[in-house]
Structures are given as structure tokens and as C-alpha cells.
Amino acid sequence: MSLCTHACVLYTLVSCYYAAGGILRFASYYGDHMVLQRSPERAVLWGYGPDGAQVTISLSGPVTQKPPPVVVTKGIWRLTLGPVEAGGPYNVTAALEDTTVLFGDVWLCGGQSNMAFETSQIFNASEELVLAVKYPHVRIFMAALELSTTELTDLARVELPWSVPTARDLFHFSAVCWLYGRYMYDTLKYPVGLVESCWGGTPVEAWSSSRALHQCALLEAEDSPKRNDSVLWNAMVHPLLNMTLKGAIWYQGEDNTKYNQEKYSCSFPAMIDDWRKAFHEGSGGQTASDLPFGFVQLSTFEKGSTDEGFPNIRWHQTADYGFAPNPRMKKTFMAVAMDLPDETSPFGTIHPRDKQDVAYRLMLGARAVAYGEKDVAFQGPFPEQILAIEGEAYLNITFNQKISVTPSKDIFQICCSVARAPCGHLSVWLPAPIVHWYPTVVQVSTSMCQPVEYVAGLQYAWEDWPCDFKACPIYSDSGVLPAAPFRINRWPAAEESSGHGFY
Template sequence: MGQTSAYLHILTLLGCLLILYLCLLSIAPSHFRHREGELCFASYYGDHMVLQRSPERAVLWGYGPEGEQVTVYLSGPIKQESSPVTVTKGIWRVTLNPVEAGGPYNVTVALQNTSATLTDVLFGDVWLCGGQSNMYFKTSEIFNASEELALADKYPHVRTFMVALRMSDTELTDLKGVALPWSVTESSGLAEFSAVCWLFGRYMYDNLKYPIGLVESCWGGTPVEAWSSSSALQKCGLKGTQRSKTANSVLWNAMIHPLLNMTLKGAIWYQGEQNVYYHQDKYNCSFPAMIDDWREAFHLGSGGQTALDFPFGFVQLSTYIKGSTDDGFPNIRWHQTADRGFVPNSRLQRTFMAVAMDLPDETSPYGTIHPRDKQDVAYRLTLGARAVAYNDTDVAFLGPFPKQILSTPMHVNITYDQIVSVTPSEDIFEICCSQSQAQCGPQSVWIPAPIKHWGPTTIQIAAHVCPPSTAVAAVRYAWKDWPCDFKACPVYSANAVLPAPPFIIIKR
């Protein structure tokens, strides 16, 4: 009986290992899945996917027998046939002619005696969603999650794909793993998908009325350095670190570089919390450098099909610790704009930003650093995308920002670039009193300056709090980790939809 029991135990163990192997095989990328010489598509192509619509041209690539000639066929509302291409170093690559939004299509790559086909392929706009845990935050975890998941069936033309969490010390040609393959979104699959990414795609579909492809590639607790190439980091004087998911370039290598052949419409990004504690002072260089580098790399990787200045949207950090006096979060918010306070600007062109500091979640079961209101975040990103990516001149996407600051011994008058909606506050504005502007920095004494009066485009704050023989040398707004309660900051756009972003302005 003992030998029989041991034998059955071994068989059971082998069976479990076989099941595990098959499961891993089912999500493994094609460069693991395919046998050498086998004709197939690369890892992130699949049934139900979205390819970039015209005027850009979608890029297709995969694996095949060395030296063979392959042809790609498109069948559906229109038909295409590529010129034969030669498999070189085991890889074939074809750039389709432009295809208008719509579908469905079948995409077939064929040799003389064999072929591989993708079915139910749509053409639309493809957006890449990157960052750390607030982008990774699941749709099943947001406010009103059950209602959101129930809507999934009404959006069969918003398709999702999720890159598996992997690292690499070298730049990979293809993905190491796929967490969620391309799918017609349903509640079960959407539950694990990025909430910000999904909501952004759904809102964009409501506006555009054609297919949207969403590619999620993000990992919680990761700094911008992990998502940046070595060449981008060198521009900011950043050196290598130990091997972990926070190490320089390890996620760029494994989770971004393999996607470079993909033709994209644009990208959205939610990250920065980790850099509060890691190279905080470099973020005003490292974040813009990463954007520049991604743009150039995707442009080259797609053979010029992804725009060299493709639109890039990001979420300005929300909140973490109520009552904190640490400047880490406000510093990163400022650095996210390349120290300008707003985007787009001369350093960050064709970018857009969702301000989120007025969306705290004090009772979030996932920690206050993970607010559950991702609907407002995604909606604000959508406004920026409509204006920047789609040139919609009728959409307001920027909160109020100062265009002039004048001071007297008693008051500071702030003139904004648009009509403002104002509620009183005693402490969200602060002034630095000094005889020298050079003395106004993060370690300076900042004195709360109450709002005294306001008009359609102006706010007047108190300046008499400055000691004798000093004057107002600098003004800042919302320079706190947790500057206000939910949607209760003092300054918004005229319709009270868009919050004024934080700023720090040194008078010259």
C-alpha cells in the first residue's frame, strides 16, 4: 500500500505540473510558444484586437521559417494583400495600407502550405496605459464597481490587452508574458483590468464612436527609472541600481520595448508616488526625458507610423497622508509639469494632465494612496485627450492658472487666465516673506494667506502677515500632500469642473 500511495502521489504531482505547464503555455508569448520555423504572430497580436486606424498604418510582425516568403491578407469590409516579405532572422514584418475605423476583419499571414489567422480584428485608436499602482488599480475596486462592470457588454468595440509583470536586464524583442489577451470586454475580464485605462477608453468611445484598443503595461510600486531606457536616464545623470522591479530600465526592457513595433495613437500615465522617495529632485528631468524617449522609440519602432510627438496624458498625483507637512507629493506634482505648473508647455508639448489632488479617499480599503474615484480622473484625462490628441477646440481641459501676481504691503492680487469659481479659504494660499527671493524655497517659512476678495478672474489674499522690513517674495497654492477635501478645493474653473492646479511662483 505504501508503494502504491507513493506512486499515486507522484502521478498527482506530475499531473499538477502538467496543468501548470499548460496554463503557462497558454499565456506565454509567441517567441516561447512557437516552435522554431513555425509561422505565427508575435505575442501581443490576437483575435479581437484593435489595430491603429488611418491615417496611420498598422504594423504586423511575427515568426516564420528562415528565408521563406510570407504574405499578409486582410479580409473584411475592405481587402488587402501585402507584397511578399522575406523571413529574416526568424522574423517577418508587414506594414498595412491605411484602414479606416471599423471592422471586423480577419488578418492572415500565409506561406505556400501554412497560415495563421487573427479573427474579429477592429481598426480604431490604440492607447497605451502605463505607470504604477494607481494605473494598475482594478476596475473591480473602484466606487460603483458593480455598475461599471455591468456596462461592459455595451462596449464591445472597446478592447483590452494586459502585459504580464516581468523584468529583464536587456531589451527584449517580444513580451515574456501576457496577463490578459485581447478580448471583447466582459465583466469577468474587466474586473482585473486597469480602471483608469478602461474608463478613459469607454469615455473616449462615447465621444468618438469608433473602436478603441487599450494596452495596459504597468506595475505597482515602481519609479519612473524602471520604465526608462538607459539613454533616457543618462540625460538626467541617473545610474544603475540593484536588480528589482525598481531597478533602472528593467520594466522598459521587458514591458515597453517589446511593444515598440505597435502603431499607437497615444499614451496615458499614472505614476510618481514611488519617486517621492526615490530621486525626487530628478523627476523634473526624468519624467520629461522618459516621454521624449518613448516618443522617439515608438516612432522608430513603428517605421514612422506612431507620431514622433504622439499625445501623452498623465495624472497629477492625488493624496496620501492627511495633515502631512512633508513636501514630497507637492514637489512631485510640480515636477510632473517640468516645474511649469501646467501642461502643455514648452518642455512638455502635446501633453495633457488630469489634476487629482481634490479627489482624496480617506476611507479607501486599499490605503489612502489609492483613491477609488477613478471616474473623475479618467474623465479629466478624456477632456485633455479630446483637446490635445483630437484637436477639439470646443472642449475646456485646463484648470485656472495665474497669469499675473502683483503685491502691495497689504494684499497680493492674483489674476488667472480664465474665469474662476472661488470659495473662501484661510490657508490654501501661502506666502513667503523675505528681503530676497533666493531665500524662498522648500525649507523656507511659508505663512498662510487668507482669501479676502475675489472677482471673475482675480483673487486677493492677505499680505499684511509679513513682518516689517520684508515683502512678499513668493506665493504658492495647494502646496500640501492633502490640500482639500473631496472636490472642495477653493479654486475651480467657472463651471466648477476643473480644479486649479498647485503652483509656486517666485516673484522676480
């Protein structure tokens, strides 16, 4: 008698066939060449079989393991291996199946089109594709594009099974994901597994569970496109929850510049929190409850645009703090990308081809936040004090580190208010030229707003396209890391959570 039900058909007919036919197999995203999470975490294995059957797993390689058998329940078996140090290769055998794996760190790469942007499309793509064969221990896997209105147990389809990278396999693989993994391998010197699950033109709501959306009252929103809510979470994230991960990286937000923009400072952190909880529980506690999460702050789109969608989302990506990690978004790291525009990109200006710098900045953040390296600089300068000097016509902006400065007449802007009201998008913002600078201090002119006591707000790089390629005015002392954009009110509105201000 068939064990298939209508619900089973939703995720895969193959699963039903194997469960009914008495054959054991691994779930869709296990296979030759994959990377399993190294110790101290423990990798989770699971698959399909006939109810009541005992499944015996064996691990052979540099070390061996033969855990006690597990019983198939409701067509699924599941087992957590003991901790295994980085390295390999190992053979993992479940009944009739034999899979060759490595142990290392597994990273999930998610988001929309700039994460899906292919390695074959970047600057110097041919050179990068040739390099693939030099990184046999960086393994790649790609989930297929699928939607679902219910949470799936397994992936409906696999676009690219676990592979030892070749130019052919890497051609359509995520450039940010690959470059990040390659850079991490150069640092770690042990295997790295990369799982790509992303889809262009998608809002954060599609990648969020109903629990996360509820946290931000998005399920109750009148304009919520319910046919899109959670459909990618259901089909392309939920099936992966049994996997033990080291961390995740994310590049998304463009779609939310036009949809639920004002909610992004809630919806994005809520999605991160929910992914952490779900992966922690799904892996039986093996994926950390504070899973390290890196993200790319939006780059650029329309040069000369006065639309504030991009600067607003950049700010909301940090939960309105301007930097990461922060009190609302702990164990996160951010790659600033607004200084990497690509005016001649054949894929549209919204898709810059320089993904090398993006991935490198993410890698620095991961080394500091996920791996705890103490001496890795990964954040650009950010103001720690802004002083309006009475009787003077300038502001003193003190940054939290030494800076490299290029003069600019309009990258800094101020707004005036006699009534001590906070500034916003309807305010008149006036140029505040850089007049002097020192190792950690920039002075900007307030001659357009006098007396200086009337200066009510200061913003930096608050534009869609604030500067040319790697030519923003403020960088770290090394010139590598750009200052992130910010808008700081002297008299913050009651709802502003970051606590920024100046005196």
C-alpha cells in the same frame, strides 16, 4: 538543427520553437478581438517563422488588402499595412493563422499602482462591470508582470489576450485605462484598443531606457539601484515598440517621492521623449514622433502631513511649469487629482477609489491635445499675473480664465524675504487668506508679511492633502476643473526653468 540561442530563451521559448519548427505565427500581442491603429497611420504586423520563408498577409473585410510577401529574417517577419479607416471586423491572415480585428485608436496605459488599480475596486464597481457588455468595440489587452535586464523583442507572457470586454475580463483590468477608453469611445464612436502595461510600487527609472536615464545623469547616481533601472522598459515596453499607437496615458510618481525626487522634473519628460522616439522608430514612422501623452498628477496620501514629497513631485510632473502642455512637455495633457482624496479607502489612502473623475479629466485633455478639438476646456485655472500693490496689504492674483471661488484661510501661503531671496522648503510659509475675488482675480491678504514688498513667494495647495473631496477653493468657472498647485517665487532661483514670477 535548432535555431534557438541563449539570447532567444530570454524572451520566449515558444518563439524559438516556431522559428525552428517552420510554423508561422503572430507576435504575442496580436490576436482575435484586437484593435489596430486606424488611418492615417498604418498598422504594423509582425511575428515568427523559418528564415528565408515568404509570408503572405491578407486583409479582408469592408475593404481588402493583399500586400506583397515579406521574407522572414532572423526568425522574424514584419509588414506594414496600408491605411485603413476605423471600423471592422476584419480578418488578417498570415499563412495558417487567421485573426479577427477592428481598426480604431490604440492607447497604451502605463504607470504604477494607481494605473494598475482594478475596475472591481472603484466606487460603483458593480455598475461599471455591468456596463462592459455595452462597449464591445472597446477592446482590452494586459501585459503580464515581467522583469528583464535586457531589451526583449516580444512579451515574455500575456496576462489577458485581446478581449471583447466582459465583467469577468474587466474585473482585474486597470480602472483608469478602461474608463478612459470608455469615455473616448462615447466621443469617437469608433473602436478603441487599450493596452495595459503597469506595475505597482515602481519608480520612473524602471520604465526608462538607459538612453533616457543618461539624459538626467541617473546612471551615474551613486544611489542608483541598478538592478531596477530599465527592467520594466526592457520587459513591458520595448516589446511593444512595433505597435502603432494613437497615444499613451500614465499614472505614476508616488514611488519617486522618496527616490530621486529632485530629478523627476528631468526624468519624467526624458522618459516621454524617449518613448516617443522609440515608438516612432519601432513602428517604422507610423506612431507619431510627438505621440500624445496624458498623465495624472498625484492625488493624496497622508492627511496633515508636512512632508513635501507629493507637492514637489506634482510640480516636477510638469517640468516645474505647473501646467501641461508647456514648452518642455509639448503635446501632453494632465489630469489634476489632488482634490479627489479618499480617507476611508480600504486599499489605503494612497489609492483613491474615484477613478471616474481622473479618467474623465484625461479624456478632456485627449480631446483637446490628441484630437485637436478647439472648444474643449481641459485645464484648470492658472495664474498669469501676480501683483504686489505698493502700500496695500494684499496680492492680486489674475488667473488665465474665469474662476469659481470658495473662501479659504490657508490654501494660499506666502513667505517673506528682506534679502530678495527665493523661497523654498526651508522657508517659513504663512497663511494668506482669500479676502476678495472677481471673475478672474483673487486677492489674498499679506498682513503676515509687511510691507508687501517683502513678500518673496506665493504658493497654492502646496500640501500632500490640500483639501477635501472636490472642495478645493479655486475651480474653473464651470466648477469642473480644479486649479493645479503652484509655488511661484518673486525672485526665482537661477535653476528655475519655468519663468514664473510676480511683481
